[in-house]
Amino acid sequence: MSKTKNTVSFNGTAEQKDELLKVIAEKKNDKGALMPILQKAQDIYGYLPIEVQTIISDELNIPLEKIYGVATFYSQFSLNPKGKYKISVCLGTACYVKGSGDIFNKLQEKLGIAGGECTPDGKFSLEACRCIGACGLAPVLTVNEDVYGRLTVDDIDDILNKYAD
């Protein structure tokens, strides 16, 4: 379970809710629909606050504690909002033996946050991830969809500067 505290209050819009209800209506009758619905819900809201879990619980008629259980089991689901730029450093074996641990530590130092946290301005969040399968380019990190490989600690400033806006 996440150790960090969610300090940002929920501000979902009516459009987001409509979209979620549509997804639920579509998938409701599929076998094992809960996971795909949670995944879509996270796409819509960016995370899975308790308010969103409650909507899903009501619509699917599944107890909230079960939904919470599933949402906290899988590392891809987040109960906290993520930064505008999500930095994930791969700590899979191939990256680790090539020094991704140092890169992760340097980022924590530069951003002033620990893994799993988000900078106070909401810009960067940092997490360690398991293998993304780009082992040929180790060590690797991703910023949202962008992948950076064959990294050294010295590359970090340049990468962060690209996301200055």
Place this chain on the structure above:
Amino acid sequence: MYRSHVLICGGTGCTSSGSAAIEKALVSEIEKNGLKEEVQVVKTGCFGLCALGPIMIVYPEGTFYSMVKVEDIPEIVEEHLLKGRVVTRLVYQETVTDNGIKSLQDTAFYKKQNRVALRNCGVINPENIDEYIGEGGYQALAKVLTEMSPDDVIQTILDSGLRGRGGGGFPTGMKWKLARNIVKDADQKYVCCNADEGDPGAFMDRSVLEGDPHVVLEAMAIAGYAIGATQGYIYVRAEYPIAVERLEIAIKQAREYGLLGNNIFGTDFSFDIGLRLGAGAFVCGEETALMTSIEGNRGEPRPRPPFPAEKGLFQKPTILNNVETYANIPQIILNGSDWFASMGTEKSKGTKVFALGGKIHNTGLVEVPMGTTLRTVIEEIGGGIPNGKKFKAAQTGGPSGGCIPAEHMDIPIDYDNLISIGSMMGSGGLIVMDEDNCMVDIAKFFLEFTVDESCGKCTPCRIGTKRMYEMLDKITRGQGTLEDIDKLEELCYYIKQNSLCGLGQTAPNPVLSTLRYFRDEYVAHVVDKKCPAGVCKHLLSFEIDPEKCKGCTLCSRVCPAGAISGAVKTPHVIDKDKCLKCGACIEKCKFGAISKK
């Protein structure tokens, strides 16, 4: 008719190093030179040589360009595609000889490979079903449905000797046979594909899904026919967006062509496939946990028996095979079980894909016959260790496997040999480590992984792995005792024997195998309070060599702790009490005067 085809790798490795931008530049440059009708650009799956990405091959010549940059494209188009002159400067240097360019198949990396599961990867456009069909795709399904009985299919797979490529190595045909026969009157059965490739450092399944998605669909349909199932599920990691997208496209195309759906090839066999995305839980690679997850629950494993062949997904008889296993099936059907069984060793038939990673020149994917030695894979195909460093160990089997030391480099790799030397095949990750890697640190790394990924259902795994991690941490801090090493070993055996699922049963392997082969490193940490590889920070001491130090003051300026003192142009000294062991001074020193021991 095109006179030339340019194949660009669109796998994750090359996409990450910028192949999408190169494809765009290439297409526009080809148009600019009026070659649109003559040259076709094809985006393929992975060629395997990820270290040299982005990669591009020009046919019919077979010229292999590596580490291509967008700036190089105009030159390649004008010189090679327009004027027919190979741009030697950009060609993979291994293929350049005095007598011109040699074929890629003759390079050290490819020469000893035999691509069965990866046969179409890097060859066809994975987003076009016609190219798969052009390479003989869906012929095996046609043969099965029109010429073979389900029992024939199962017998063929049994005779081939194919064993599960996902880890344990259970005979695939046996699995199918059980699922066909164990419950006689099941109203529904399921065929599942484990594409939740979780072992860090293994990416062959991703490569197959990205480079040849139809082979998995075809094989699942064959399995469905063999066991009597009409529905399949592919459980794929959400961390593999390209694979997910290509699977979606492939399923859609197969449905349009009537190769999935009702009455396939006009027979009364119907089969369809659904996609389910994993959400980042390593334990879901375990078969019962995977099924629990597809059902929409926390992905916790279930006790076996009942085995999935009897009660699997939604309590129905189910088979689960991994991607690489499926990728072999159509070839076995088409070429026969004898052909497949002619490759490999006595008890491990066929080929195996390995993901080479870590301290090795040619990182990437290789497929070799079972029984190839580790030395061949690492030294010949992998090109050895970079920077003149010495080989220390190869790690196979991910967090469930172990480290193989240099003394076993000549052992033929197969399921049983790997187990006898304390490792396992796992899904085929092969991480090479050199003298700079600390084996205690590596064991700790894997334990941290299993602590994090243990689902918490059974106590030996939940608490035991945590205790193991704490002991390892204590040892890497220089606070361990010899008694701790004994306790650690005892705990390993306890966890292996008492955990509920494969995750816990194999979690101690990295510790046991490093204890077996590198016990001296553990002892050095405990008795001498030294980390021989210079990795464990708490055991290092930083020193400046007064002979080499020029007194440039750079180190004292970067030291965050103010631990370095000395006047200009005189040798500096590190105050060991203040030193944080961050290594900033070593990075900055231009004279190599600072060492950590």
